[in-house]
Amino acid sequence: MLVLLAAHLGVAAAIPWWARRLGRTVWMVAAVLPLATVAWASVSAGRVLDGGAYQESLSWAPRLGLAVALRLDALSLLMLWVVAGVGALVLLYCRYYVERDAGRMAALLLAFAGTMSGLVLADNLFVLYVFWELTTIASFLLIAGRGETAEQRRAARQALLVTAAGGLVMLLGFVVLGQEAGTYRLSTILVDPPRGGLVPVAVVLVLVGAFAKSAQLPLHGWLPAAMVAPTPVSAYLHAAAMVKAGVYLVARLAPALAEVDPWRPMVLGVGLATMVLAAWRALRATDLKLLLAYGTVSELGLLTAVLGIGTRTGALAGAAMLLAHAAFKAALFLSAGIVEHQTGTRDIRQLTGLGRRLPVLFGATALATASMAGLPPLLGYLGKEAVLEAFWHGTVPGNINHLTTAVLVLGFALTVAYAARFLHGAFGGPPGRPTGAPRRPQVGFVAPVAVLAGAGLVLGAGYAGTATVANAYAEGYPAGPQGSYALSLWHGFTPVLGLSALSLILGGLLHAVRRHTLAAAATVPRLPDVQGGYDRAVAGVDRLAVAVTRHTQVGSLPVYLTVLLATVVLVPGAALAAAAPSLGSPPLWWSPAEPLLAVVVVTAAAAVVAARHRLTGILLAGAVGYGVAGVFLVRGAPGLALTQFLVETMTLVVVVLVLRRMPARFVHGRTLPRARLLRVAVAGAVGVLVTCFALATSAARTAPAVSSGYVRRVAETGAHNVVNAIVVDFRALDTLGEISVLLVAAVGVVSLVRNHSHKGAADGGSGEGRRGIFPTAHWDEPRQTWLPGADERPGGERSVLLEVATRLLFPSILVLSLFLLFSGHHHPGGGFSGGLVAGQAFVLRYLVGGRADLGVAVPLPAGAVAGGGLLLAAGIGLLPPILGGVPLESAVVTWHLPVVGAVKFATSLFFDVGVYLLVVGVTLKLLSAVGVSLGDAPAGALGADREEEGSR
Amino acid sequence: MTALYLVTLAGVAAAGLLTLLRLVRGPRALDRVIALDVLVTMVIAGTAVRTAMDKDTTALPVLLVLALLAFTGSVTAAHLIEKREGMR
Amino acid sequence: MNSALGTTANTLDVTMALAVGALFAVGFYLMMQRSLMRIVLGFVLLGHGTNLLLLVAGGTPGPPPVVEGKTPHPEVADPLPQAMALTSIVITFGLTAFLTALAYRSWRLSRHDEVRDDVEDRRIGTAQERAETADDTGRIPGDAAARAEGRQ
Amino acid sequence: MTAVRDVITAVLLPTGAAFCLLGAVGLLRFPDIGSRLHAAAKAQTLGLLLILVGASVQMPLHYAPVLLLVALFQLFTTPITSQIIGRTAYRTRGLDHRLLFGDELAERLARDGTPVDETNGTPPQEEDAER
């Protein structure tokens, strides 16, 4: 079985290639596999009908209950015949019908045949679902075709969505069902059906899925719409095979679940209502396919009801009816297809007199129609008899047998009526008015119709064979109280026979009454417009989507942030407030310097809010930074303070330089007072929250900090400065991450500032700095060269004082930076502060001497310096494991040199050197970006430019 | 002796607060630049006193760096101001 | 084992808690503005706030954790928050520079000193036209079956 | 020895603090940037210098020079800042000409034929008035 299924898919995948070479022959190739399936099924039939079963299984995900388990039993056999048999015929038929996209269609149809076979063979609920959804997808693709018209697209989508929705509901049902049953294996569930618990829920869910697939009211709308698909597709998917999936599921589960409460009411109610209403609707149709489609819906309703009734007779009747329906409905669709293919229309108002022109087709079609109407000795009759029997003597709890039977008869009568209408509409009428001279179809074209119609006759007349199969399925039920019913064409004069006759007569009458008003089909009362319902639902979802999205996704960053912070306040904030934890009894301050610095910090911060100028804001923020650094000093963190001071200065420089060209003032926000109030409230609340949080957590400290370990073991790192030991040794990985951030940020700055220069070069800023130079500006120019590149700067920007001072200070600053680097292990400092100090030295060179001078000072590309730093730091980290140690491991090395004595240093120094280099490189990179933003020197002066050129 | 240090610190602190006032009040950016510069000076002074008071030398690198490099920020800001308002 | 690190008492004092809270409030208020520059400033202030919080909330105050000689000074400040704050400072610096550059680029390209609203969101917000775009679902058709009948 | 040191410190520190304070007052009280710069550059530097020296005598021998280095650096850099700011102030008309007894630079410029548009009187509009 697995091989067969795989072969279907494999061949289907290959067909588009073959189609180009083989032309129409490809359909023959495609039909081989379904035929093989039929053959295999027939060979296996003997064992299956004796009550045995073929099983195969492939493990997939057992923990999830997923196993590709296949099982061939009587019901599967029946379905397999239908699926593969009709499939083969349809494929052969396509050879004559399909004009374009043959490869695609053949592949899809074959794939569909494969998945449908899989569906009926599946012995695992989830695998069944897998195939179920795959058929849905195939149906979507087949209906949509190339999707050139809106009609096709929407029909395809409707089919997809409705059946998939049903499928999802069903999936949930399966999950629940399996949960209750403790297994997802169908055969096991059938043997030992679960009861109680959530099983009723599962039943409802599963049935909803089945109804959707089988186009039961009120979910049937997709099936008539799907008639835009090519006729063979309609015949196969939407009459014979796919829509049967729901029915199959009902038939499959009925033996196990029919006794569960909601099962019978649902199945009977929905099934019978569908049968009657859809048949009624069919009488209104003027399109042959549409007529057949509603007929299909109606028949499916019948099948659902009868297979779901859960009695032995019902099962027999259902099996027979299933076969009958597959045969005649496929035949009728194919016939309608031929009519359309040959005449170019399928509107019964335009078709007339075809019966005489195409007698063979007419004959075959008439036979199939008769089966549909339930005339003896055809299979349809066999089924109809059994159905009536099943209901008449039904075991439905509550005495509604007669009511249901009456409905059933009405349904059959309507069926007869629309069957007559179809035959009459398509083939009847005087031959006089040819609608575009129909060509006589080829033999091969009609043959499938004939075979299918003939099958109805053969299986009906040779009812014994049919009965064998049906009995094999019905084995699952106990014999009814009236003894076991047997399928037969003649049971004697029973009430059922009378009912059957009654339906025929009623139907005939109905047709006779209505035949004069065929053209005015609209006189038949309309049914509730489910199609409109679907459309409204979809439009509703769309509107809802737009409405929700419009109100959430407003596109405004301030709003987003407000929402975010409001969440912070509302969720953890509320939790904290609710918990009302102890805030402890914190001191007012640890050192009197703290309130002082706090005043500085808070005042300056508040002033930032009021600032209207960029520079003011930056300066005030700088003051906040210095204040914070002061706190660091007071709290015993000199290294931190050092870094903070340096970073603050660097931030000031970078921000000021980058923003040099932007206008001095902020744009005044046009915020609504309400919004501003909200922001103030939210921001204030966050502030209060953080304060309380901090007090609460710090009061709640339960265990001593782990840090005492650092102090205890710092000697092992060879360092005195614990913080530095943490940074370069204990937690060097943090530092590695941190410098990575720094590096990538610098890379980003360069990328942001420079890449657009070709676009925005002409705008030259809004005039800042170009308004003119103060007359004294160039007076300051030095006469000698103090900084090698400074000559290239415009005179107006130079200052003799600064240049000389820079010349004098530059080496000293570098020495200081190296001191910080090397002394980091003992004093506050380290690679980072050292690098920043060196960076400041270069900032100074840049400020005073310009880009050219910086270029002279550092002839290397900035990126290479920074990259080399990262390379060194990460490489130092990766070196030890190569030597068999642990990454980022450090050792204290002692050298004994002559004269000097013992020199002790930790290898983590190299890591620090990497950090140092990186920071210097990053500074240079930032400066190069700033330089670009200013455009104050010809390109090529700074490393970054050369770097860029070198890469081309 | 400690009282002496505290008096000194108080003086420096008061000076710092006054400077802060100037920083906040402006009115011009240059005023703020000056004020920020002075604020740094106050930090140096205060830290130096603390260093002497606690005999704690760890803050010395901070002082060095501040003394040597705080002026780059001021110079940058001044540059910006001159460029922007040079010939209004 | 030194006593300061072993203590479970409050490490945080009210003054600092308030200062941190004020920095957060001011910083977030600025972040919620439209002006790019204010956002940058807000971020800078928030960076200060978080760094301060990191140090003062976790760290016991005390002499700097520099071990002179063999014996650790008793009651030195907790070094771990310092190291973390150090990392945090650096990260904040890098990101500040990046944000500034982003603000600059935004200004260069658009000449606005503001964060503009998202175009596509606005489009959805204002125009219903998408209902009848690429697709046919938005239209309220009559009975599709009727249309199918009408075809051909 | 300690006594000598203590005396030096006792003299220098409060004096330094007083200069710092006075400088700060000047920064606050002086009317224009030019004069404020004097307060910043002179009084502050002197105050700081005194404090540093006063502090350095209290330090162990090998650390004292570092404080003096600090003083040295400060002495070197403060005039640079002052000059640059003063220059900028003049160029951006940060000086209040009402307070100037004379301005030979303006005269020189006028003679050179590149007079600066003297707004003689009001300093430029307040750039960032605070509430």
Place this chain on the structure above:
Amino acid sequence: MIRHERARRGLRHLPMIAWLWLLWILLWGSVSWVVLIAGLLVAATVVAAFSLPPVLPGAVPRLLPIGHLLVHLLTDLIRSGTTVAWQVLRHGRNTSAAIIEVQLRVDSDLLIMAVAELTTMTPGTLVAEIDRRRQRLYVHVLPARDPADIARHKDAVRAVERRVARAVGTAPEVGVTGRPPIAGGASGDTSQGREHDQGKGT
């Protein structure tokens, strides 16, 4: 020959190397061998790696005048601090300042820079502009209520100039600063200034 030249150029960097070495030693606060050797290495490396023009081109440091200069500097500082402090207390918002022009006679960048530096430290004076070509300083002076004040300030600046020239200036410079000032400072240099302006002033 070339090596000789290089050596001589290296020699001119010796003061800087010495200063850096000293700085290193002071920073470490130690005179152990490691520090000494490393310091020398660091100093030499920094100077060699970042080649800059020599610090004291043609300057001749003289020890005694330098001491003289430093002493004066200290007293000046104290005087300047007190003066300004007094101004703060006495006049406050009603100070009176002036901008004066001082014609210098030294003509080297370094010396002018030094004079400007020291002037800014000197009481009540603050260099606002430097006219390098015409060797003039424009000094913002604080207590300036009458022409006498202005003259006093001009003299003070020239005194600084003289001391600087004596400390590190070349012989001609020392000589030129010893002469009385050029009257008015505006007579002989207008044409030069014009030229200068036309050359650079556009």
Place this chain on the structure above:
Amino acid sequence: MTAFLLAVPVLLPALSAGVTLLGLPRSVVRTLSIVVLTGVLADAAALFVRADAHGPQALNVGDWSAPLGITLVADRLSALLLTVSALVALAVLLFAVGEGAAERLQGPPRVFHPAYLLLVTGVSLAFLTGDLFNLFVAFEVMLAASYVLITLDADEGRTRSGMTYVIAGLTSSLLFITLVALVYAATGTVTLAQLGPRLAELPDGLRGALALLLLVVLGVKAAIVPLHLWLPDSYPTAPAPITAVFAALLTKVAVYALLRTQTLLFPRTGVWTLLACAAIAAMVVGILGALAQDDINRLLSFTLVSHIGFMLFGLALFDARGLSGTILYVVHHIAVQAALFLTAALVVRRAGTAALRHMARWPPPGAWAAALFALPALSLAGVPPFSGFVAKLALLRAGTAQGGPAAYALAGTALLTSLLTLYAMTRVWTSAFMKQQSDPSHGETDPPKPSPPASPWPREHRRRTGRGTGLMTAAAAGVTATGLVIAACAGPLSMVSERAAHDLLDPQAYRSVVLGEEDH
């Protein structure tokens, strides 16, 4: 050996990022990136095999044991996610290289490659680290790199959306570091393994508030409704491969962190209603947002928001099955979302526009592109037998197994979301892969190539039209195939994820491998 394996994913990309900046020729840099990521992938796979066989693998970085040093830990969960991420990262890199070769638009290599490598560094570190503060650092590395990438060669619109992204990211980072500070204040440690017991000693209310704050922080990064607002405005505008890698990895890293911290630091039992509500809201709001979109990338971004809800689903259940489902879902979603964005990029290049309403007017791309798109799209919608189905099934089973109204509400919403996802995908499909004849409602004939002027970003898209290179298609196909492999290997994967979930729920092994046997 373990040490080496654990160190490589973090240190090697960082090291190579340094190398890419040294000024080597472009081709060398390109090759280096590819080789390095391949190496990381192989390493991650080896790590996964090891972790699955022998339990959590730990490495004390710098040879300092846990409370002092940082420990890198690879347990099943982290190693699995690392492997998948490395695979996707490699594929996206290939795609980007292909794209760059096609149109030279990737900016200077000195921006893209280092940033990308550091992104991978951050992602690896986030997966492996066993330290809260280091997790923050890892996030920062990742985010900083992503900031650079998202603003690469940005025009006005993209700068704007980059701003949204950056600022939202920064805000969450600030809150994260705040959280770290608070946690340290309360416990005195930042080692994850040690935090659990120490947090347990805190008063319940405070502990709960901390847990919620962490949830919010990671919620921003994981784009959990209502903290998702930044995502759909920013992701779609980035260059295609960048969007792909962001969508595939970044939010998942946050989800991983959520899994890790919720189990290790703040363990609970039973359905957590708040998280369940968030999950439901995420699914619904996200998918409705997707339906409202006209831009294919935006649509996909909204589905990302929506499907984060699925991952929260399992976390909200907080039992072995639920967590296992979440893990499966994360694995599936990484591959599928990347594949979708990559194929969408191919489609967009072909059509010259990302707007669905314009796209339908062009001849559809070939069958290959259609298949490439269809497979992940169906998988995303949870259509069987693709990976999405398997993952969804695991979640559904977990939900029904636990029972209770919240679980059923979650399951129901998940199904509804699947359906609407399918709906959204068909909208894309019908627009992108069906040549629609101009319907009367459009009332206009096909405008001349390239895209019509009404296109939101006509200029940019004009530049980016044309067929993709073979490498691009191959990369997209590779990721798609990964999705298929995930579906095919659902059996072993589900077993692994279940084991991983058990590990999560019983972190004893994790703790002891980090802290040593008895020492905690």
